[in-house]
Amino acid sequence: MKTQKNIPLKKFNTFGIAVKAKQFIEIKLIKELVAVLKEEENIFTLSGGSNILLTKDIEKLVLFLNIKGIKIIKETKNIVYVNANAGENWHEFVQWSIKNNFGGLENLSLIPGNVGTSPIQNIGAYGVEVKDTIKEVHAIDIKTQKKVVFKNENCAFGYRNSVFKNKLKNKYIITNVLFKLTKENHKLHYSYGAIQQELKKNKIVEPTIKNIANAVINIRQRKLPNPKEIGNCGSFFKNPIVTKDVFDVIYKLNDKMPFYKTTTNYKIPAGWLIEQCGFKGKRFGDAGVHKNQALVLVNYGNATGNEILSLANNICESVKQKFKINLETEVNIF
Numbered sequence: 350m351k352t353q354k355n356i357p358l359k360k361f362n363t364f365g366i367a368v369k370a371k372q373f374i375e376i377k378l379i380k381e382l383v384a385v386l387k388e389e390e391n392i393f394t395l396s397g398g399s400n401i402l403l404t405k406d407i408e409k410l411v412l413f414l415n416i417k418g419i420k421i422i423k424e425t426k427n428i429v430y431v432n433a434n435a436g437e438n439w440h441e442f443v444q445w446s447i448k449n450n451f452g453g454l455e456n457l458s459l460i461p462g463n464v465g466t467s468p469i470q471n472i473g474a475y476g477v478e479v480k481d482t483i484k485e486v487h488a489i490d491i492k493t494q495k496k497v498v499f500k501n502e503n504c505a506f507g508y509r510n511s512v513f514k515n516k517l518k519n520k521y522i523i524t525n526v527l528f529k530l531t532k533e534n535h536k537l538h539y540s541y542g543a544i545q546q547e548l549k550k551n552k553i554v555e556p557t558i559k560n561i562a563n564a565v566i567n568i569r570q571r572k573l574p575n576p577k578e579i580g581n582c583g584s585f586f587k588n589p590i591v592t593k594d595v596f597d598v599i600y601k602l603n604d605k606m607p608f609y610k611t612t613t614n615y616k617i618p619a620g621w622l623i624e625q626c627g628f629k630g631k632r633f634g635d636a637g638v639h640k641n642q643a644l645v646l647v648n649y650g651n652a653t654g655n656e657i658l659s660l661a662n663n664i665c666e667s668v669k670q671k672f673k674i675n676l677e678t679e680v681n682i683f
């Protein structure tokens with residue numbers, strides 16, 4: 350474990366923003382994390398870098414969390430408990446689970462990022478959220494360096510939300526996550542239109558978890574840019590949830606608007622709102638809006654964090670003017 354100086358962070362954030370870390374340490378073990386925290390409280394944690402827009406150099410000590418390891422902790426006939434360490438790449442972990450025929454994560458295939466950050470924003474796709482498979486989140490208290498275990502019910506999971514994004518923000522560092530997966534009688538989720546179409550195309554009537562994972566991979570590859578080719582952080586904004594009154598006003602004027610009904614409100618796809626404002630596929634220098642999914646902002650090469658941010662602000666302003674809806678970012682801005 351060695352502190353490095355003036356490290357370029359372009360390859361450590363999937364937006365590919367060229368900022369620097371004044372000081373940078375790679376953490377491979379929990380005990381190394383504890384040792385660093387004992388010495389330094391002024392830290393910035395970086396993991397997969399797939400949900401952050403960096404707009405400036407980082408003056409704090411950057412901790413690059415790279416703790417690896419996947420282990421089966423306990424098994425019954427139907428259930429397996431798997432511990433995955435924070436630095437494991439999310440998609441590789443999902444692939445590992447599919448290879449072992451462990452069910453629950455298949456719909457979450459190909460989501461960029463690492464295991465340790467998956468609970469923070471409760472990653473989700475195609476009718477499944479990571480909270481559905483999480484049993485416990487293990488973390489280190491930054492102040493006391495004590496190990497803390499959060500049971501699922503204490504994580505306040507919500508749509509792209511958790512206690513780690515709110516009340517406990519910057520108070521803990523997640524080191525590992527305990528997942529509860531199925532070994533048989535998998536609970537499959539394939540009612541989502543796009544998955545149904547993909548299975549039909551491949552003439553699959555009774556899908557396995559592998560079939561579902563492959564369907565999700567194909568859909569995502571078609572629609573979403575690969576961060577290895579074009580810098581991006583997936584959905585930049587959350588889909589706004591509005592009351593029936595607000596929904597009715599917009600729907601009256603736009604009866605083709607897609608929407609999802611929640612228990613009492615309506616969720617409107619931000620991608621649709623942004624497309625209606627004319628931004629889809631637009632490019633401003635190296636900052637742009639993806640041509641297949643307007644919810645994804647992209648860096649074509651050398652955009653700065655501030656250029657992406659100013660595009661995001663323009664989008665918010667337009668959506669507000671046209672629909673009277675305030676978009677909220679899903680990506681963290683630094």
Ligand code: EPU
Nearest residue numbers: 474475583584586587588607618620621624641642643644
């Ligand atoms: N749409 C448009 N124009 C666009 C994009 C979407 O009209 O440019 C419409 C689509 O036609 C569709 C609706 O909006 O009717 C929803 O689109 P999509 O199925 O692509 O899903 P989304 O709501 O835009 C969410 C998640 C994605 C996740 C997909 C699939 C959020 C913020 N995003 O996107 O998650 O993959 O559903 O479940 O909830 C991510 O968080 O990074 C992410 C990619």
